[in-house]
Amino acid sequence: MHACDFFTCVYVCTREPSPTEMSVEPWASPQDQAAAEHTYRPHSLPSQDQERYPDKQCLDSFWNEVETIQQGSGEADLDHSRRDSRQSEDGDQEEQWLTDAGLSTLISDDGEDVDKAVLLSTLTRAQAQAVQRRLESYTLSRRKKNKTPPRDVRDIFGSDISPTLLPESQSSEDLSMASVAKSPLSAMTLEHQRGATKEEFLITDIAYCEQAVIFLKQAKFPQNNTQHKKEDGSLPRVICPKCRLGVTRIQDLSHADMKKVRQLALIDMTALCDILEVDVKRHKSGKRKIPESTLFGVPLATMLENDQKLKSNTLIPLFLQKLLSFLEKKGMDSEGILRIPGSQSRIKVLQQNLEANFYTERFSWDDVGANDAAALLKKFIRDLPEPLLTAEYLNTFSAVRDITELRQKLHMLNLLILLLPEPNRNTLKALLEFLSKVISRERKNRMNLWAVATIMAPNLFLHKSVPSRLTDGPEKGQVEKAADIMRLLIRYQDLLWTIPNFLVSQVRRLNENSSRRYQFYDRRFKNLLKKIQPETREKPEKIKSEMRRSVKVQVGELVSGSLEFHLNIHSRTVDLLEQFQRQYLRSPANGKGKMRRNGSVVFPDCALYEVGGNIGEHCLDPDTHLLDLYNSNPTGEWIIRVKSYGGRAP
Structure with missing residues (x-):
């Protein structure tokens, strides 16, 4: 019996939310509520179009930032990264993906069949298909290299995962569709889409990749195509169903559970990209010479490790904390903050003084200008040896611009945030919180959401170590798409920093199955499957x-x-x-x-x-x-x- 038999139980896990899991009352994060209030006050904005589209000043600011970044990037660095990208072929990416997803035992002879059962038993059909595609690609690439043939993918999955694994009358889409249809909020979602109120409901009880299958299937019907409105550039208020088990934020889980969340998030994100036909080829950055510096150009993890020797509970670099604190006190009301460049000569002197005196506490911020400090902030982000969004996922973040549905953009960003290393994720959150505060003072600093997004997008999405297609194509369209990702990160940051309910449920099932390993030594997979079904007899009433x-x-x-x-x-x-x-x-x-x-x-x-x-x-x-x-x-x-x-x- 092959491991594909494990997927006969996949769809029973995709079910309708029960009354014990979901309340009909929605919740919205404080960040989203504040943003919604800001959005709905016409007098707080110079014009409605400025919220919907970037103006000429925003477009010019974007390309000024791009030019600054390109001037600081050597061509040799770009050539090196391209060579490194070409060298990461021949199955290496698939092998690394399987390792990161916790599925390396599928391509080795070391893992027991019971290990495969525990790993695969929690996956939905779309997630399992994503795993199978990576295994098939890995097998083909290894054969081309004329190495010792690895185990055939059919030895693991038996055959292609197809709807025949379930009774013909009960497919995964049908079960998932029933879950969404019976959800108290699904009808409300459509009603709000048809009406004048700009609200969007984000359901997290069902795997994001399975939701994409459902909505793509629905989009094929002509009567559903009329529901899609032309994108007008404004952002709706996004609300999540209030789960009776509460909201789980990233910092709420133990490190061991977060490791499993990241593995499952990688699988779901990859499956979602497969369904939406989004390119998720991960870039592997080459080794770079680390400058002899204490602040600029130092890897985040290294800087944080050194700072934690001085302050044990710090989550972001001490320098960044001080810089953001200074800007919040002195720069919030400065007109054009982030947009108006500081003096290059002063910034260079400031950087040298900070490198020499910051950790000795002899540096004085009294004479630092707000625009110079803002320029230092952008330079700190640009000078990181690897992108803040990581070399592995930078292009996937950028590819979110090509997804049309807002809900699916948020799904993708939510999973990508979970995949970031902890220092990067915490630093990004601190940056986004600061940018949100800048926008809240728009009436004084003249920096609305579009203005901040167009300026900061190049600093996050362009990096000298990773080739980027962000600026390819017609200028105006590329600016809007790049800045739109930045807008979503700023506006919906609190929702994006939560763990979706389906991932928490999968972690629970994974832990349950792991704890029953002693029961799994029966190699007859049919009997094993009965034991890992949620409806086990051993579960208390x-x-x-x-x-x-x-x-x-x-x-x-x-x-x-x-x-x-x-x-x-x-x-x-x-x-x-x-x-x-x-x-x-x-x-x-x-x-x-x-x-x-x-x-x-x-x-x-x-x-x-x-x-x-x-x-x-x-x-x-x-x-x-x-x-x-x-x-x-x-x-x-x-x-x-x-x-x-x-x-x-x-």
Whole structure:
């Protein structure tokens, strides 16, 4: 029996959201709400067209930035990167992709069949097809090189994954379509698209690649084509369904679980690109000589490692923190901030002084001009040895411009954000938060979303180490497309920094299947499949009414012990934390607050963590419905701890 048999269970995982998973009430991030309010105030913008399209000043600013970047890029660097790109053929990219996706055992003889079962059992059909295509490409390329033939892809998948793996009356698209159709928000989505209100709903319970299959299938019907409106350049308010298990942000999961999220996100992103016919060929940057510098041209990871010796909990370079803080205090109201270039001679002197004196704390920011500081910010990003968006994914970020549907653009960007290394992702978030603050002061600095996006896009999407097609083609069209990606990153950043529900569910299933490895040594795959189905007999019956749950308390040296909490269908994390505050922190007998100089009392910021069972560690959203959480992970522990910076427990 071949490993393709594992995919007979794929579609049963793609199901309609149950009442325990989704509420009909939507949620929008604070960033999106603020942006929506900004968008809907006509008097806050000079004209409506300036929100929809870049003006001539924006276009000129874009090409000025491109010229500055090209002047700082040596032709030798570009030639080297092109040579390196040509050398990364012959199956190397596929091999690296399989390794990054956690599927390297598929091309080696070291992995047990049980390992393949655990890895493949969580994939949807479209995800599995993406894996199969990479295996086939790897096999063909290895044969061309006349090396020892690797294992044939049919030894792993048996045969092509086709709809016959499921009963003819039950295809993946049908099941997924039913899920979307029965979702309370699907009808609302279409209604808003037809009406005047500019709102878009982002469903994250179903794999993004499966959603693309559904909507491409729907687009083939003539009656659905009339729903697509001509893009007018304005951005709608994007709302996600409120999941009863809460919102999971990137910083909420343990490092071990985030590694699995990245592997699954890579598979889903690749499958989505295959379906949308987006080129995802990853570039492998060559080795570059690192300059003898402490700030500019230093790899992010190296700089962060050095800075963490000075400040252990820092997530972005200390220099960038100081630079952004200075700009927020002194540059927010400067007209044309980011657009007006600083003096090149002053910037050069500033850079030299910073390199020599920043870490000795002898550098003074008092005489630094706002425009010079903004120029230093852009130079810091450009001078990184590798792009902030990484050499592997820079061109994929750029390719998002060619996707027509906003929903699918956001799907792609969400997955790409998850794939970024942690230092890059945190640095990008700090930059986007700063840019959002700049836009919020538009009435004074004259920098709207288009203006900021057209200026910053070249600094993020052009890099001397990676060949780019960003500036190919008609000038105006390329500027709009490049800046549009930047607009989406700025406007929807809080939504993009969340982990979609389907990935959290896949991580839970992956952990469940891994914990049952001792059951998997039966090599008869049909029996094995029955054991990894979600409807296993061993799963406890769901609790639908009420129960009591014991919660551990580990609040440093202040409090330790346990707390009894009464669960019902309405119980949320915030309710449990309020009970903990009353019983342990604020009670007259056990008060644990710290007195401030002004006489006020401050209490530790605590959070509820889900630990063990089918998750490593998960900092829970305050709106998580706890009875639903218990049914999703009955063997996990609940622990109250002091919330650490970044969300993870200390």
